[in-house]
Amino acid sequence: MSVTAGFFLNRGAFSLDVEFELPGRGVTALFGPSGCGKTTLLRAMAGLEPEARGYLKVGDVVWQDGHYCLPTHRRSLGYVFQEPSLFDHLNVRRNIAYGQRRMAREATGSSMDRVVDLLGLESLLERKPQQLSGGEQQRVAIARALAVNPDLLLLDEPLAALDEARKAEILPWLESLHRELSIPVLYVSHARDEVARLADHLLLLEAGQLSAAGPVNELFARLDLPLAHRPDTETIIQTRVAGHDPDYELSWLDFSGGRFILAGNQLPAGSPARLQVKANDVSITLDRQQGTSILNIFPAVVDEMAADGRARVMVRLKLRDQPLLCRITRKSAAELNLMPGKAVFAQIKSVALLL
């Protein structure tokens, strides 16, 4: 069910001109500053921008090309709009049921219960949208889009109005969802955290043009993209669960550069796991240190250095062939006399690792 798409739209001051592919499964994050065209692109993919020219192929089905345009209601998609946009005349239950009843595929009666449960909507089912708080409305909108079991999921900042606790509940479910359903998900987000956690792929949009596209871990590690110079720059590391320390409820995760120790032991041995390491959480020492609370210390080689503002440098280390970004002060870099090729140790606080 991979997606091939290209859209062109001219709107005076703004014009959209993109071509991209989405892998057949997994989450692709759509990332870019306000007003760069994220919503416009999603709308075009949903068939809601009649002026947009372009093509779109989902799996083997052509949704749109030069001559042909499948109308929105025939496109099997779930779309969470940037504003909740609930139907004011229907209560929560009937809002959620609306799309479900109209699915072509075999009705999955259970999916209603599942999304209601996931999004904590039991007590709200009989309310009208006007009687809900902002976050509650957004949860209903997410539930409504998820309940249709679509071939393509378009999410326009679905979690923006939710609190951390609720996000922490929904994110893993979205992850498991896309793993189970194996459909492509295009996810607009401003939060690097969410992106890092959820997305496999990344589309970087700037002023209507794609400035980069590719796997999240590659893009996050590139020093030439503006991504690298945000306060929350991070590296994504692909690992495999090697085993557990039952006494302390820790997990061992192997990657090409060594073995991570991670709090928690939910993941079964042998399963893949993605780690997120913030550049701010990595420190560099010349010697391997003892008597420290930091568990993850790896030998590394300085690969490249780039100024990051005037007081700091961004250092790309190599842990064998795994790149790792690390942000330190210029002063530290000078005092440690860092330069490409130098052998050092990278210290990563185990608790700074995310699934």
Added chain:
Amino acid sequence: MSVTAGFFLNRGAFSLDVEFELPGRGVTALFGPSGCGKTTLLRAMAGLEPEARGYLKVGDVVWQDGHYCLPTHRRSLGYVFQEPSLFDHLNVRRNIAYGQRRMAREATGSSMDRVVDLLGLESLLERKPQQLSGGEQQRVAIARALAVNPDLLLLDEPLAALDEARKAEILPWLESLHRELSIPVLYVSHARDEVARLADHLLLLEAGQLSAAGPVNELFARLDLPLAHRPDTETIIQTRVAGHDPDYELSWLDFSGGRFILAGNQLPAGSPARLQVKANDVSITLDRQQGTSILNIFPAVVDEMAADGRARVMVRLKLRDQPLLCRITRKSAAELNLMPGKAVFAQIKSVALLL
């Protein structure tokens, strides 16, 4: 211009029952899960919930008590609603000018230019709201509320739809704003970052009741509140700028427990500065270490320890009398043999410090 308030409202399944004070200046964050009543409280303070009983005094002026209720338009307030809520029939310029023209106090013609400039709205001034992206709409709504120079600012998640870069521009301005204007600001947010960065005080709301209220740095350091067990738990430390290292563009910041080194040298010597230290960014060593990129290392004493999930512990250190939260694995705590009273060193990566 301090604020004394109490509100009671019964709405069936939900009831609001709060009493609190806001200091005369500075930002108070209103924090709590979705549906806990944050929007309802703000609306009541604005006089928009006619069914809410209660009292509200802003400075010396009674806005509401048992017998009397100042109508909304006579309350000198700025309110950014949770949804942008722009006037559809007015373009951006006239949306912003709407409140400004109706101010009682001397017109500050410059404030329009200032907010337009700050929020990057120059190129959008002639657009209608329907022609704006979600984030652009929210920026206009913020500009409109700020342009009236109110006595009390109520902000309902104003930055939720904004990208990090734009947030990073607006946050310092909001800070400077409340410093200059010396008015109370009540700020709803789900993001601890924003709260930590902006707020001096905190109201913790749960199911319509205040579960805690007080200075941010105290509340963030309390291990008994749910706040302490979120992935982004942090400590706020009040410091004063002692001087600068011109070579490396670093600043020295003194607090009761020692001297921080901070990248950047914008702050003038002598001015106060607030530091945010994430519990995840603090590591503990038994000896003071050498040859490390970490610049901020302080002698500390273990004050209290609390389990944080099953694999981790939250440790409260004392740097003289400054508390500092630190999250490490249970394994590290065991290996370092930590216990209350033990003398250790706290390592904080300088780049992990925020203004």
Added chain:
Amino acid sequence: MFAEQDVAALLLSLKLAGLTTLILLMLGTPLAWWLARSHWRYRYVLEALVALPLVLPPTVLGFYLLVALGPEGPVGRLMEALGGSSLAFTFAGLVIGSVLYSLPFVVQPLQNAFQSVGLRPMEVAATLGASPVDRFFSIALPLARPGFLTATVLGFAHTLGEFGVVLMIGGNIPGRTQVISIAIYDHVEALAYERAHWIAAGLLLFSFLLLLTVYRLNRRLPGART
């Protein structure tokens, strides 16, 4: 108190008003929808045309209808060519006249209502798999409810009270085209004021109760924020 003939006239009026309102809603809804949604450049010409019958006095409109329906009029010829007979002095003719005359009272409120529904709910419904017809019925109609209420009330009441057009093309045939408005008028003209008062009072009371019921059922739910 009420003569048999007056009762017959009342029943005929109700039948006429009901049928006319039904037809008006059926014709007016797609027309209003199209007017509310179309981006056709000359849409406003059609809007103006719809409101036009209003400016003619009903009797004059009735006169022209009579001309059109007559054997030499376009409609009359068409009917004859089709093997039918003239529509003048028939109930069907009354319906046609009333529909034409009350059209703007139905189309305009509906058009406004559809406009205020906005595009967004329709777009959302489309992404949820609802076809245009489906989303029209499941979303646009319920959201436009106040407009439908207004359209129905104005259309029905206006037809009940309509008089000039009906008089002109109906021929005032008791039991066939004599509606209640004409009956009251007749009594007034014939100086049978007492009888006119009774029927007028009865009609007013009946209509008031009807309107009361309709508006009462339509009360807004309390406590809605927006």
Added chain:
Amino acid sequence: MFAEQDVAALLLSLKLAGLTTLILLMLGTPLAWWLARSHWRYRYVLEALVALPLVLPPTVLGFYLLVALGPEGPVGRLMEALGGSSLAFTFAGLVIGSVLYSLPFVVQPLQNAFQSVGLRPMEVAATLGASPVDRFFSIALPLARPGFLTATVLGFAHTLGEFGVVLMIGGNIPGRTQVISIAIYDHVEALAYERAHWIAAGLLLFSFLLLLTVYRLNRRLPGART
């Protein structure tokens, strides 16, 4: 082509329709606003009352108005007690009759329009310091524009074409209460078809151009998302 008297009738009609529409908007706006906003339990009674005059045939409504306004009617006596004279057969009387008869066509679209404005924009305006009157004029009115357009068009056109009420309480006095709709009717009755056709055609053309202009100016801006 047009006799002097017909021109006078046309001008009188325009004056009547214009003034009536103005008064209707002035009366109807606060009434519609109140109906749209009030939470009074028995609001619906008033709603039903507003629509009630519609169900009476205009001549009959006119007859009761005549009774009320005439020197022996309650309003007429009041006027006389106040030192004025009866309003029947005066231009003022026509205005009163037309206002009463066209009220629902103005109130209902306005009420719907105000309802669809919603509370939110008004709340926002209040927080920006706008008093109730201020925000009514600066927010509710412009947002209710389509409703005002409909109300104005229906009110104006309906008064132009109004006939029964005006004939009854006006007495068809040339230069004083003979409006264009009655003039056309007179010509038709007097078998002066030619003249009736010309005036009707002129009136239609004039109204069509007027409506065209109004609707054209009101065209929606293209490209709006919602």
Added chain:
Amino acid sequence: GEVYIAVASNFAETARQLALQFEKKTGQKVRLSFGSTGKQYAQIRHGAPFQAWFAADARRPMLLEKEGRMVSGSRFTYARGRLVLWSPTPGLVDDGEKILRQGSFRHLAVANPRLAPYGLAARQALESLGLWQSLQDRLVRGENIGQTFQFVKTGNAELGLVAASQVLRDGMPVQGSYWLLPADLHEPIEQQAVLLKNQVHAREFLEFVAGEAGRAIILANGYEVP
């Protein structure tokens, strides 16, 4: 010096000619208001500012006299109406009574007997012919004689009993075929005029109508004069 005069619709055209002559002769301006006799009676009772009234029958002027609402002694018959069976189709009613008896038509238009004197006369005539019952379901009723004429004129009714004044100019039909009903088939249609206010120019106008010149004009328009 203006004179305001109410005139029954059927006499409208004739009254215009009379007024024109009168104006030429005296330089006085005459303002004519047309309407049905029933309506005008109600209006006069409620203070209409007319100085004289040309009714379509004798009944309502007599009522006025009884009520003392007119200048006593001023009532007189200004014209006597004649009924014709008329069809715009040449030859159709050449054989007057026969076609009525054959019944080879779908609609026969008459004026409403309750409202219009010509209607009453039509009823009396048909009753005299013994056809009133048998023709019941082919009768279409106009509110007044003008409307009845239009039913026929537009071809919607094949023939009708209308006023001679409507179809005869100087004794010849304007169009089609006619049968002048023998005067003994119905009671005479006495059209009476009254002076409502003792105003000098109004009195002069009535005198003019009753005089030689007036009678000539009335005769030429298809009425008989006493």
